[in-house]
Amino acid sequence: MSPTFQTVLLLSLSNVFMTFAWYAHLKDMAGKPWYLAALASWGIALFEYLLQVPANRIGHTTLSLSQLKIIQEVISLSIFIPFAVLYMQQPFKWDYVWAALCILGAVYFMFRA
Template sequence: MPTFSAYATPILLLLASNVFMTFAWYGHLKYKASPLWIVIFASWGIAFFEYCLQVPANRLGHAVYSAPQLKGIQEILTLLVFAGFSIWYLGEQIKWNHVAGFALIIVAAFLIFLE
């Protein structure tokens, strides 16, 4: 029987990778005056660390989760990290329709776990 760690470690790695991914994909929105080529290279540099966490998360996680379940976990974490990032870093509001849309995506991701 797998340990708690076998289930939790991939989720924690996916969470951390999502923080890097969110900064790589959206962090540059605060620096609109920066040349696009600099933003691209900076994003690639940040994304490297995302991959360093994402790949082991999926490798370890596949021992206890199916690939669709890992993707579902990834999507839920992406939405949660993005919502916090949008509010905290970008200073943007999350509106009711964003919450409703995110909630529907989360429900869809949870359906993957039904057997």
């Protein structure tokens, strides 16, 4: 498995954990004290870091720092949109599509020769 593929896979998995750590408490722990939500989020975020740190170390063997960051942004949006629509039951917005197109433009500039 190539380092780039390993990086994308690990970053995707880490982003699932991070998205839940950052936002799921808004639905699942509504009405609970903020510090309980923070503790739960930190517990989830630990797993994110256990995937994210090796992903960036592996990725940095073949990708620049800027390329790693833009890959993370693409993955973040790719995970967040389904999370927002399916889990948080937010309505789909065309703004998601336009934001994705802007990020694809950023990908082009980071990876062009």
